[in-house]
Amino acid sequence: MRVIETARALQTLAEAERCAGQRLALVPTMGALHAGHRALLDAARKRADRVWLSIFVNPTQFGPKEDLARYPRPREHDLKLCREAGVDAVFLPSEEEMYPPGSQTFVEVTELSQGLCGRSRPAHFRGVATVVTKLLLIAKPHLAVFGEKDYQQLAVIRRLVQDLRMDVEILGVPTVREVDGLALSSRNVSLAAEARQQARVLVRALEAAERALASGELESAELLDLVRGELAKASRARVDYAELCDAQTLAPAPSVLAVPTLLALAVVFRNASEPDASVRLIDNRVLYPKPRQENRL
Amino acid sequence: MRVIETARALQTLAEAERCAGQRLALVPTMGALHAGHRALLDAARKRADRVWLSIFVNPTQFGPKEDLARYPRPREHDLKLCREAGVDAVFLPSEEEMYPPGSQTFVEVTELSQGLCGRSRPAHFRGVATVVTKLLLIAKPHLAVFGEKDYQQLAVIRRLVQDLRMDVEILGVPTVREVDGLALSSRNVSLAAEARQQARVLVRALEAAERALASGELESAELLDLVRGELAKASRARVDYAELCDAQTLAPAPSVLAVPTLLALAVVFRNASEPDASVRLIDNRVLYPKPRQENRL
Numbered sequence: 001m002r003v004i005e006t007a008r009a010l011q012t013l014a015e016a017e018r019c020a021g022q023r024l025a026l027v028p029t030m031g032a033l034h035a036g037h038r039a040l041l042d043a044a045r046k047r048a049d050r051v052w053l054s055i056f057v058n059p060t061q062f063g064p065k066e067d068l069a070r071y072p073r074p075r076e077h078d079l080k081l082c083r084e085a086g087v088d089a090v091f092l093p094s095e096e097e098m099y100p101p102g103s104q105t106f107v108e109v110t111e112l113s114q115g116l117c118g119r120s121r122p123a124h125f126r127g128v129a130t131v132v133t134k135l136l137l138i139a140k141p142h143l144a145v146f147g148e149k150d151y152q153q154l155a156v157i158r159r160l161v162q163d164l165r166m167d168v169e170i171l172g173v174p175t176v177r178e179v180d181g182l183a184l185s186s187r188n189v190s191l192a193a194e195a196r197q198q199a200r201v202l203v204r205a206l207e208a209a210e211r212a213l214a215s216g217e218l219e220s221a222e223l224l225d226l227v228r229g230e231l232a233k234a235s236r237a238r239v240d241y242a243e244l245c246d247a248q249t250l251a252p253a254p255s256v257l258a259v260p261t262l263l264a265l266a267v268v269f270r271n272a273s274e275p276d277a278s279v280r281l282i283d284n285r286v287l288y289p290k291p292r293q294e295n296r297l
Numbered sequence: 298m299r300v301i302e303t304a305r306a307l308q309t310l311a312e313a314e315r316c317a318g319q320r321l322a323l324v325p326t327m328g329a330l331h332a333g334h335r336a337l338l339d340a341a342r343k344r345a346d347r348v349w350l351s352i353f354v355n356p357t358q359f360g361p362k363e364d365l366a367r368y369p370r371p372r373e374h375d376l377k378l379c380r381e382a383g384v385d386a387v388f389l390p391s392e393e394e395m396y397p398p399g400s401q402t403f404v405e406v407t408e409l410s411q412g413l414c415g416r417s418r419p420a421h422f423r424g425v426a427t428v429v430t431k432l433l434l435i436a437k438p439h440l441a442v443f444g445e446k447d448y449q450q451l452a453v454i455r456r457l458v459q460d461l462r463m464d465v466e467i468l469g470v471p472t473v474r475e476v477d478g479l480a481l482s483s484r485n486v487s488l489a490a491e492a493r494q495q496a497r498v499l500v501r502a503l504e505a506a507e508r509a510l511a512s513g514e515l516e517s518a519e520l521l522d523l524v525r526g527e528l529a530k531a532s533r534a535r536v537d538y539a540e541l542c543d544a545q546t547l548a549p550a551p552s553v554l555a556v557p558t559l560l561a562l563a564v565v566f567r568n569a570s571e572p573d574a575s576v577r578l579i580d581n582r583v584l585y586p587k588p589r590q591e592n593r594l
Contacts, residue, residue, distance in 0.1 A: 007462045112401065
C-alpha cells in the first residue's frame with residue numbers, strides 16, 4: 001500500500017493509472033476509520049480496479065467553536081484498517097498541501113447548503129464542497145464513494161459534481177450501524193457510557209416515524225411530535241434539529257407528506273464527566289409515503 | 298476542425314488525447330474573436346499538440362444592467378478565424394450544458410476579486426471563476442491560455458488553479474493593440490467613431506505614467522493625477538477607476554511605489570448617437586520602480 005503526501009504525486013499516479021485503463025475509486029475521509037468506512041471501501045472495490053482513500057481533517061468545515069482540535073486522529077489504526085481492506089494508496093496530505101499559503105478559493109453550493117446542518121454550521125458545507133473539489137481534482141478518480149449517514153453532504157457533493165461538470169461518478173453507501181442501531185461515526189468514541197447508551201434514541205426516533213408512516217400517518221406535525229417524544233427520553237440529549245424535508249431539494253416538507261421525504265436528526269449529547277465536551281450526532285431516514293418503495297437514497 | 302457541443306464529448310476526447318500522449322491547450326473565450334485571441338491561439342500552438350478554443354458568453358459574469366444581450370456573437374466569423382488559426386476543436390456549449398437546470402454551485406476567489414473590476418462588477422469574478430473551473434474540468438487541458446489585458450481575471454484564475462490544486466498550467470499572453478495603441482477587445486466594435494477616436498486616451502494615460510516613473514516619479518498620487526489628466530481629455534469618457542495596486546496581491550499600492558505595481562484603468566465611453574449604449578473598456582500596465590525589469594506580467 002502506497003502512502004502519498006503530495007497532490008502532484010497523486011495526480012501523476014492518477015494520470016498513469018487512467019491511461020493504463022485502470023478504473024479508480026476514491027474514498028475521501030477525515031480518518032478515525034471504522035466499519036462504516038470499510039463498507040465504503042468494499043463498495044469501491046466492487047466497482048474499481050484501484051481503491052484510494054484520503055485522510056484529511058479539513059479545517060474549513062469546522063466552525064470556530066467546533067471539535068477540530070479534539071477530532072480523533074489515530075493514524076496507525078487507520079493505516080492498518082486500510083491495509084486490511086486492500087486499499088492501494090492512502091492520500092495523507094498536510095494542511096499546507098490542501099490549502100497553500102494565501103489560499104482564498106472556495107466552492108459553494110448555495111440552496112442545498114442552507115438548511116439542516118447548514119443552519120447550525122454556517123460555513124460547514126462551503127468547507128466540504130471546497131475540500132471535496134480539491135480531492136477530486138488531485139485524485140482524478142472515476143468514482144468517489146460517500147456514506148448516506150451524511151445525507152446533506154452527499155446531496156451537496158452530487159450537486160457540485162453535476163454543476164461543475166466533473167467527470168466523476170458519486171456513489172452513496174447505506175449507513176452502517178452498531179448492534180443497537182446507532183449509526184457508526186468517528187465521533188461515537190467521544191461518548192461517555194451514559195451518553196452512548198442514550199444515543200440509541202436517534203435510531204428509535206427514526207423507527208417510530210417509519211412505523212407511524214407505515215400505519216398511515218402522513219401529517220408532518222404528528223410525525224415530528226412522535227420523533228421529538230422519542231428524543232426527549234434521553235436526558236443528556238439536546239435536539240439541534242429534527243426536520244422533514246424533500247429528499248431531493250431538502251426544502252421543508254409540506255404539512256401532508258406525498259413524495260420521498262428525508263427525516264433528518266441532529267442531537268447534541270453531553271457527557272456527565274466533561275459537560276463542555278459535547279458530542280453532536282446526526283442520523284436520517286428517507287420516508288416513502290405509499291406506495292412503498294425501497295428505503296434507500 | 299471539430300465542433301463539439303457537449304461536455305461529455307469533450308471529456309471523452311480529452312481523455313483519449315491525454316492517454317495518447319498529446320499535450321492539450323485550451324483557449325477559453327466569449328467569442329467575437331480578434332487578433333488578440335489569435336495571439337492566444339498562436340501561443341497555445343507553440344506549447345501544445347492540440348489547440349482547443351471554447352466560445353461561451355457566460356451569463357453569470359454579467360451584472361443585471363450589463364451588456365450580456367448586446368455582447369457580439371458572430372459565430373461564422375469566429376469559426377472561420379479558428380479554422381485559419383489551425384484550431385483542432387471548438388467547444389460551443391449551450392447555456393444549459395454549462396449550467397444544468399437547478400445549478401447552484403459557484404467558485405469564489407475572495408480577496409483578489411474584491412477591488413478594481415470587482416468593485417463595479419460585484420459578481421463578475423465569481424462568474425468567471427465558476428465558468429473557468431467548469432471549462433477546465435470539461436476540456437482537461439494541460440495548459441490554458443488567457444490574455445494579460447484582463448489582468449485581474451488572470452490573477453483570479455492563477456489563484457483558483459493553485460488553490461484548487463488543478464493539474465493545469467496557466468499562461469498569460471501580452472495584450473495585442475491597434476496601431477494607435479488601443480487594446481484589442483470584442484467590445485471595441487461597439488464604439489462609435491468619436492468614442493473610438495477618444496479611446497486612445499487609455500494607452501496614452503498608461504504611457505504617461507510609465508514615462509513619469511522612468512524619469513523618477515514614485516509618488517502614487519502624482520502618477521494618478523497624471524493618468525486622470527490624460528483621461529480627462531476625452532469628453533466621452535467617464536472613469537470607472539484608475540488605480541495603482543500591488544501587482545501580485547492587487548492590494549492598494551503604498552503612497553511611494555517600491556515593488557512591481559499594476560496601473561489598472563476602466564473607462565466607460567458613451568457614443569453620441571446612442572447615449573444609453575455605453576462601452577466599458579479596460580487596460581493596464583505593470584510599472585516597475587527601479588531597478589527596471591522586463592515590463593511583463
